[in-house]
Amino acid sequence: MEEKDFKCLRCGTISKFPYEKGVMMERQCLKCGSNSIRLVKEKKKEEKKKE
Numbered sequence: 001m002e003e004k005d006f007k008c009l010r011c012g013t014i015s016k017f018p019y020e021k022g023v024m025m026e027r028q029c030l031k032c033g034s035n036s037i038r039l040v041k042e043k044k045k046e047e048k049k050k051e
Ligand SMILES: [Zn+2]
Pocket: 008, 009, 010, 011, 012, 013, 029, 030, 031, 032, 033, 034
């Protein structure tokens, strides 16, 4: 399983968590304990559309 960066929507802390495509996992911010955590997309080249 690979690790990806996740950003806490509450405090903005970025932490590494295991990530597997299509699998929902419970994650908690290491700093504030919030479970509002979102995958940070690592697209370096082009950012065409905002969604
Ligand atoms: Zn947090």
